[in-house]
Every structure is written in structure tokens, then in C-alpha cells.
Amino acid sequence: MGMTKKALITGVTGQDGSYLAEFLLAKGYEVHGIKRRASLFNTGRVDHIYEDPHVDNSRFRLHYGDLTDTSNLTRILREVEPDEVYNLGAQSHVAVSFEAPEYTADVDGIGTLRLLEAIRFLGLEQKTRFYQASTSELFGLVQEIPQRETTPFYPRSPYAVAKMYAYWITVNYRESYNMYACNGILFNHESPRRGETFVTRKITRGLCNIAQGLEPCLYMGNIDSLRDWGHAKDYVRMQWMMLQQEAPEDFVIATGVQYSVREFISWTAAELGITLAFSGTGVDEIATVTAIEGDMAPALKVGDVVMRIDPRYFRPAEVETLLGDPAKAKQKLGWVPEITAQEMCAEMVVEDLKAAKRLKLLKAHGLELPVSVES
Numbered sequence: 001m002g003m004t005k006k007a008l009i010t011g012v013t014g015q016d017g018s019y020l021a022e023f024l025l026a027k028g029y030e031v032h033g034i035k036r037r038a039s040l041f042n043t044g045r046v047d048h049i050y051e052d053p054h055v056d057n058s059r060f061r062l063h064y065g066d067l068t069d070t071s072n073l074t075r076i077l078r079e080v081e082p083d084e085v086y087n088l089g090a091q092s093h094v095a096v097s098f099e100a101p102e103y104t105a106d107v108d109g110i111g112t113l114r115l116l117e118a119i120r121f122l123g124l125e126q127k128t129r130f131y132q133a134s135t136s137e138l139f140g141l142v143q144e145i146p147q148r149e150t151t152p153f154y155p156r157s158p159y160a161v162a163k164m165y166a167y168w169i170t171v172n173y174r175e176s177y178n179m180y181a182c183n184g185i186l187f188n189h190e191s192p193r194r195g196e197t198f199v200t201r202k203i204t205r206g207l208c209n210i211a212q213g214l215e216p217c218l219y220m221g222n223i224d225s226l227r228d229w230g231h232a233k234d235y236v237r238m239q240w241m242m243l244q245q246e247a248p249e250d251f252v253i254a255t256g257v258q259y260s261v262r263e264f265i266s267w268t269a270a271e272l273g274i275t276l277a278f279s280g281t282g283v284d285e286i287a288t289v290t291a292i293e294g295d296m297a298p299a300l301k302v303g304d305v306v307m308r309i310d311p312r313y314f315r316p317a318e319v320e321t322l323l324g325d326p327a328k329a330k331q332k333l334g335w336v337p338e339i340t341a342q343e344m345c346a347e348m349v350v351e352d353l354k355a356a357k358r359l360k361l362l363k364a365h366g367l368e369l370p371v372s373v374e375s
């Protein structure tokens with residue numbers, strides 16, 4: 001067991017953290033994760049891999065902590081002495097960062113510095129390899145199409161500005177202290193575990209609920225927006241690969257294909273056997289059901305309007321288009337995404353439809369559970 005590698009994941013309860021923990025456990029790692037204290041259970045995404053710490057040889061441990069708490073981070077790092085740190089913890093919602101800019105800067109920007117500095121303070125800088133969850137949001141108002149490692153940054157939200165600090169402080173610690181520290185500049189990646197308020201999951205969950213009669217209509221923001229969507233499972237594999245190289249380097253991780261939010265709505269509908277027609281423009285655009293096949297949408301009929309625009313979801317500054325060039329990752333690491341955006345959408349619909357049917361069944365038996373529609 002002396003050779004067992006140890007990893008510490010911040011944000012282990014999030015989408016990527018849960019897939020990465022599974023991936024590293026399967027590779028034989030001892031995995032430590034930082035979870036936040038919350039008034040409700042918040043470990044739903046990792047409960048299936050949780051191991052009773054009272055059992056010998058348990059390889060998955062959770063520690064209470066927060067990226068805003070230096071002493072806490074230092075204590076956990078001292079206790080674990082990890083070979084690899086994956087800094088995935090963040091206030092990761094771009095729209096929310098306009099509402100909570102200072103908190104976002106503290107967690108996403110300074111939180112990264114706290115971790116790097118704690119590693120250095122403990123003398124772990126030559127042992128511990130560091131992965132920073134950087135983002136395509138750094139490109140913001142894009143300066144080049146497609147975006148690659150050398151494309152200049154132009155962040156367009158408090159989230160992206162905070163992540164830009166985190167990007168550069170990671171580079172700076174690599175250059176100043178010879179640390180193995182690197183940035184994965186990841187484009188949007190989704191899965192059935194995606195948070196319910198990000199656009200893809202909002203659409204799959206919303207349309208499944210509408211198809212089952214649990215919600216009346218989907219209210220969306222800018223559906224012209226273009227994104228390069230991949231699957232989180234493919235992207236966590238690359239996070240690990242980046243820490244296994246001889247020398248640390250930064251990589252863009254993307255599929256190289258982009259689609260609009262409107263297209264994602266149509267794919268989701270198609271997975272449910274529904275054909276939609278979009279009409280109107282701007283805030284008056286709507287999506288109407290024009291045909292239904294099969295029995296996945298019993299609550300709908302031709303002519304129903306299932307999507308409207310709500311300007312509340314427009315952002316003060318928008319990132320209109322993102323398209324990544326993953327050539328470096330392919331060439332240097334042999335990484336290619338295995339799951340297409342359409343396949344991912346289909347997987348998300350299967351899971352959200354199951355959840356909607358469960359809710360409907362409970363309702364039919366008199367158990368009135370609220371369907372949260374806040375997004």
C-alpha cells in the first residue's frame with residue numbers, strides 16, 4: 001500500500017469531482033475530497049462511492065473544508081500530503097457570479113492562491129502536482145476562432161475574471177517555484193450529473209418534466225449562444241493525463257464542434273419524440289410542438305408552446321460563441337473525446353425522464369413533491 005498514490009480533490013461533490021473521484025479510485029488511488037458543510041446532505045453525486053471510514057482499507061475520504069479558509073486547507077494538505085491536487089472547487093455559475101462577484105473572486109481566484117501557497121508553505125511543492133480547473137470563459141469576447149492555448153484572453157464575467165487570476169497564479173507558481181502546476185482550459189462539459197441550472201441540464205430536465213405534465217413551460221435566456229459541448233467523463237480523464245506528463249503544460253480541452261442552445265433544445269425534444277418549430281424573434285421567440293411520436297410525452301399535444309424567452313436569464317455581458325481547438329491535447333497526449341454532444345444529450349434525457357416519471361408516480365399516489373423550477 002506504500003505505493004498507493006494519493007489525490008486531493010476540491011469540489012469533489014460537484015459534477016467533475018464525482019467523475020474524477022470514480023476515475024482515480026478505479027486507477028487504485030486513495031482519494032480525498034473536500035466537501036462543504038451544508039444544512040442538507042450535499043454528497044448525492046458521490047454517495048455511491050462513499051466507503052465507511054470504519055472499514056479497513058477504505059480509499060475514499062471526505063474532509064469538511066472551504067476554499068475561503070486558509071487554515072483549513074493547510075491542515076487538510078498537511079494531513080493528506082497528496083501526490084496530486086485537483087482544484088475543481090468553485091462558484092462555477094457564470095450568471096450567479098454577476099450577483100455574487102466578490103464571493104466568486106474569493107473562492108475561484110484567491111482560493112486557488114490559498115491552495116498553492118499552502119502547498120509551498122508545507123514544503124510539498126516538489127512532491128505535490130497541481131491541476132487548476134481553468135475555463136474557456138477566459139476567451140470571453142473571442143479574439144480568434146477556434147480558440148487554442150495561445151489565443152488572448154478577454155474575460156466577460158466576474159467568474160471569468162476570477163478564473164483568469166487563478167490561471168496566472170498557477171503559471172506563476174510553476175515558473176517561480178518550479179512546481180508541477182498546470183491549467184486545463186476546459187470548454188463546456190455536461191452529463192446527467194450536471195447542475196440543474198446550467199443550460200443543457202435545465203433543458204433536458206425541464207422538457208422531461210413538461211413531457212410528463214410536471215411543469216408548464218421552459219423559460220430561457222439567449223438561445224443563439226454557441227457552445228462547444230463535451231462529456232464530463234471524457235474531460236476528467238484528460239485532467240488526470242495532464243498530471244502524468246514529464247513536464248507541466250497547459251492544455252485546451254474541447255471537441256472542436258459548436259452548436260447553439262436552440263439546437264440543444266431541438267435534440268432534447270427529438271429524444272422525447274417531439275418535433276418543435278421555433279417562431280418569433282428576440283424576446284418573443286417561442287417553440288411550439290408540431291408533431292409527437294411514441295409515448296414519452298403523454299402530457300403534450302400538437303400546438304403546445306413549450307419554450308418562451310425570459311429576459312431575466314440574459315447576462316449583463318454575454319459570451320456569444322466558443323469553439324475550441326484541442327489539437328495540442330490530441331497531438332501531445334493522444335486525447336480525443338469519445339462521446340459526442342448528441343450522445344450526451346440522449347444520455348441526459350434518459351436519466352431526466354426516469355426522474356420525471358418517478359416524480360409523476362409519487363404524485364399519482366398522493367405524494368405531492370414540489371418540482372423546483374428555479375434556474
Ligand code: NDP
Pocket residue numbers: 010011012013014015016017034035036038042065066067068087088089090091092093107133134135136185186187188189190195
Ligand atoms: P460544479 O458547480 O458542479 O461543482 C463545483 C464544486 O465546487 C462543488 O463541489 C461545490 O460544492 C464546490 N464549491 C463551491 N464553492 C466552494 C467553496 N467555497 N469551497 C470549496 N468548494 C466549493 O462544477 P463542475 O464540476 O462543472 O466544474 C468543476 C470545475 O471546473 C469548476 O471550478 C468550474 O469552474 C470548472 N469548469 C467547469 C466547466 C464545465 O463545463 N463544467 C468548464 C470549465 C471549467 P457544493 O457541492 O457544496 O456546492
Ligand code: GDR
Pocket residue numbers: 092093094095134135136137186187188189197198199200202219220221222223225226227261313315318319320375
Ligand atoms: P456557461 O454555461 O455560462 O457557458 O458556463 P451555461 O450552461 O450556464 O450557459 C451556456 C450558454 O447558454 C445560455 N443560456 C442559458 N444559460 C443558463 N444557465 N440558463 C438559461 O436559461 C439560459 N438560456 C440561455 C447562456 O447565456 C450561455 O451563453 C459553464 C460553467 O460550467 C462554467 O463554470 C464553465 O467555466 C464554462 O461553462 C466553460
